[in-house]
Structures are given as C-alpha cells and as structure tokens.
Amino acid sequence: MRIMSGLAVALLALSARVCSQELNCDVTVNVENIPSAQRDFLTRFEADVERYLNNTRWSDEDFGGEKIDCSMTIFFLTAPSENRYTAQVAIVSQRPVYNSTTNEKTGRNTQVLRLFDDRWDFAYILNQQMTRDDFRFEPLTGFLDYYAYLIVGMDLETYNEQSGSRYLQKALNVCNLAASTAFGKDWQVSSAGTYSRFGVADELMNLRYQPFRMAFHRYHFDGIDLLTTETQKGLDNILQAVEAIADLRKNQDPRSILVKVFFDAKSLEIADAFLPYPDRSVYDRLVAADPTHQSTYDEYRRKN
Numbered sequence: 001m002r003i004m005s006g007l008a009v010a011l012l013a014l015s016a017r018v019c020s021q022e023l024n025c026d027v028t029v030n031v032e033n034i035p036s037a038q039r040d041f042l043t044r045f046e047a048d049v050e051r052y053l054n055n056t057r058w059s060d061e062d063f064g065g066e067k068i069d070c071s072m073t074i075f076f077l078t079a080p081s082e083n084r085y086t087a088q089v090a091i092v093s094q095r096p097v098y099n100s101t102t103n104e105k106t107g108r109n110t111q112v113l114r115l116f117d118d119r120w121d122f123a124y125i126l127n128q129q130m131t132r133d134d135f136r137f138e139p140l141t142g143f144l145d146y147y148a149y150l151i152v153g154m155d156l157e158t159y160n161e162q163s164g165s166r167y168l169q170k171a172l173n174v175c176n177l178a179a180s181t182a183f184g185k186d187w188q189v190s191s192a193g194t195y196s197r198f199g200v201a202d203e204l205m206n207l208r209y210q211p212f213r214m215a216f217h218r219y220h221f222d223g224i225d226l227l228t229t230e231t232q233k234g235l236d237n238i239l240q241a242v243e244a245i246a247d248l249r250k251n252q253d254p255r256s257i258l259v260k261v262f263f264d265a266k267s268l269e270i271a272d273a274f275l276p277y278p279d280r281s282v283y284d285r286l287v288a289a290d291p292t293h294q295s296t297y298d299e300y301r302r303k304n
Helices: 003-017 036-042 043-054 140-158 166-177 197-205 205-228 231-251 258-272 281-289 291-301
Strands: 023-030 068-082 083-099 105-123
Touching: 003 205, 023 043, 023 140, 023 231, 043 068, 043 140, 043 281, 043 291, 083 140, 083 205, 105 140, 105 205, 105 258, 140 205, 166 197, 197 205, 197 258, 197 291, 205 231, 205 258, 231 258, 231 281, 258 291, 281 291
Parallel strands: 023 068
Antiparallel strands: 068 083, 083 105
16 A cells, blocks of 8 residues: 555656756855956856756756756856866755655755765856757856756656656766866766766766665655654655665775765754654664764764
8 A cells, every 4th residue: 555655646746846847046156266357257157057057948848847946056266268267066956845645845845965066167258158968068068967967867866766867867978978078087087985977977877876776765755755744654764765875885885976975965864854763772873874974963862
C-alpha cells in the first residue's frame, strides 16, 4: 500500500514540477575588487545574467507551474584584459517541502544544492546578447548553462529516481565541449577530493555513483516530505539515506565530490531534523557518517 501511495504522490509532485522547469534565479554581483574605471562595463551584467537564466527554456516541457527558486552570487576577482574577467560564484537552489499525503506545500523549503565555484574565467561585453547553444561552448553562457542544467536535474531527482538524467547529461556535455577550448582547464578534473564542474557531473552520470542518486531521492521524497505526517518513518528514511551516502564514500570513493557537496548542503538540516528523535545516540551515527560536520551534530545533540 505504501508503494502505491508513494508512486501516486511521486507522479503528482513530478507533474506539478516538471511542467515548468524554468528558473527563478536571483543574481547578485559584487565588483569591489574590480578597478572603478572598469566597473562601468559591468553595469548591466547582473541584469543580463538574471534575464538569461530566467528567460531561457531549460527543458522541453511547457505545462505551466512553479519555477525553481535559486540564486547566484558572483564575486568578481580580476579583469586581466579588456572584456575579460575572473570570478567566484556561490550557487544555491531549493524546493518546497510537501505534505506526502496531500501533496500540498508545508510552507518550508529544503536546500537542494549549495555550491561554491572558485574560478570562472570568461569574456563579457556590455549588453552582449546571450543565447543558449548546446553544441558550441562559450565561457560565459556555458558556465550558466552548466549550473542551470544541474539545478534542474537535481531538483527533479528529489521527486522521482533518475528523473534528472537528461539534464545532468547536458551538464556533462557542457564540460566535454569546454575541455577542448582555451578555457578547458577550469572544466577538467581538479585534484582529488576538490570541487570541479566535471567531477560533479561525471559522478552523477557514472553508474558507480547511482546509489548516491537513489539515496538523494529517498532523503527528500521519503524523508523530508514525510516528516509532517509520519515523523519517525521520515527520520528513519533520512538516516538510511545519509548512511547509504556515507557508505558510498567509505566503500567506493573516499574523495567523492558528490558526498562532500551533499553534506555541505545538508548537515544543518539533518542535525535539526533529528532533534525529536527518541534515541540521542543517533547523533553518534550522524557523526560517523559525516565527521566533517561533527561540531554541528554535537551542538544539536546538546539541545535536548
């Protein structure tokens, strides 16, 4: 009965969300590190990027409905030559938490992605036209395309297993197109365990890491969305998902970028969710699964 109920809710949630995968992205730009004489060339950059992300169709579906709330905070670092810039970018996406029985919003949100990309090298001309092209790499729009596809794909994965594959593959395709260009160094695998665009997309599309995607779905759909109606069962499912992701790092790849990205985004939410858990030793299991954020779990352990 739970399987049928879960499938019905999955279809309802997916139909409500896949109908409009366009983004509602809030873009913020910081140009303090750029010489004042060059800042005039960036006066429209924030608006241009926001317009591109929010007005471009990132899926083939057009059924109306909600957009994915996300943000990009862009910190300009240097302007090494005319119209050429380097920047760092913080990317965050979230989706509503639903009541698993009624499929209605609970009024809460859950963070799906929280990423920090420490080097974006690109060219920009004031008021330049931005156009999506899935078959040609351009360092400005290619970067934005990559994260748009990643946001869309991972959002879908929270509702239905493997449902984001098409968009995650598109993100990987951007990396592959970039690899043969002058900007390719920023799109290749970096040192083991450190963040890279290719590393994230490659792990997501690698069959070895499919347990991560299954646990990622379970965490959200059978865990976070279940807390309102079946708190204990939701917490048990979250714990199983967390430990499955930790096991992937232990048994498969101790330097998995995906596992690090997951716990960086979710550790605070996980710690808070388990406050009502009857067995306080659960925090020992959380620390064992995610030792990097032990201080967070220890802090919440002491709250009850």
